[in-house]
Amino acid sequence: MFERFTKSARMAVVSAQEDARALRSSSIEVQHVLLGLLSQSEDDVRALLADAGITHDSVKSALAKRGKGEPLGEQDAEALRSIGIDLDAVRETLAENFGEDALDRAAPQEERRGLFGWGRGGDFGHIPFTRESKKVLELSLREALARKDKTIETGHLLLAILRAPNQTTFDLLGGSDRIHQLRPKVLALLDRAA
Numbered sequence: 001m002f003e004r005f006t007k008s009a010r011m012a013v014v015s016a017q018e019d020a021r022a023l024r025s026s027s028i029e030v031q032h033v034l035l036g037l038l039s040q041s042e043d044d045v046r047a048l049l050a051d052a053g054i055t056h057d058s059v060k061s062a063l064a065k066r067g068k069g070e071p072l073g074e075q076d077a078e079a080l081r082s083i084g085i086d087l088d089a090v091r092e093t094l095a096e097n098f099g100e101d102a103l104d105r106a107a108p109q110e111e112r113r114g115l116f117g118w119g120r121g122g123d124f125g126h127i128p129f130t131r132e133s134k135k136v137l138e139l140s141l142r143e144a145l146a147r148k149d150k151t152i153e154t155g156h157l158l159l160a161i162l163r164a165p166n167q168t169t170f171d172l173l174g175g176s177d178r179i180h181q182l183r184p185k186v187l188a189l190l191d192r193a194a
Contacts, residue, residue: 004141005152012036012154013137020127023063028129030136030166033157034173035059041154044189049158052178059172066168136160147190155190159183 002010016036020028038049038056049055077087129137139160144152161169162179173179 004144004150006154008040008042009140009152009154009157012040012157015040016133017127019060023060026127028127028133030130030133030161030164030169031059031063031172033133033136034161034169035063037154037157037161041158042193044193045154045158045186048182048185048189052174052182054173062172063168132164132166135164139163147194149190149194153190153193155186155193158186159190162186 002013005013013033013036016028016032019035019039020032023032025032035056038046038054038059041049046055080087136157137160140152140156143156143159143163144150147156149156162173162183165173165179170176170179173182
């Protein structure tokens with residue numbers, strides 16, 4: 001299948017792995033494929049996304065922020081409340097029994113760098129695609145076949161992401177209204193390129 005990918009589409013997939021690694025993800029998610037597109041797409045695809053407020057820097061920043069938040073944030077607290085656990089009460093009990101800085105002291109330290117990079121697998125190790133991100137790659141082929149295009153371009157990858165976003169990518173793209181607005185614009189770009 002990858003032999004049908006254009007050079008920029010292949011580079012987007014490679015960039016997805018690099019972005020996943022930079023964000024310390026153990027797998028390549030749909031949002032990493034989006035990041036790869038944002039850095040490796042043709043200028044017109046990037047411009048289309050930038051007009052919608054979606055840029056590599058903004059997406060990478062949003063993903064990094066998600067990964068660096070409190071170990072348990074407000075959404076986690078709400079989920080725990082729904083099953084009868086008060087996160088604030090747990091924090092108070094920890095502070096009373098172990099000191100005010102107990103949670104700070106318990107935070108995991110950065111993994112020590114091994115000879116070949118960080119953690120298991122290192123900087124150059126293989127990072128697997130999730131089922132959802134594999135589906136996006138498959139859907140990009142289906143998008144190209146449905147249009148009777150001979151190659152898979154970054155526009156096809158974007159159509160696949162718009163067709164099957166995960167929750168994170170759905171949020172990053174601005175929800176269903178924006179997704180429905182982007183799809184015909186991407187199709188029009190592919191029509192012009194054909």
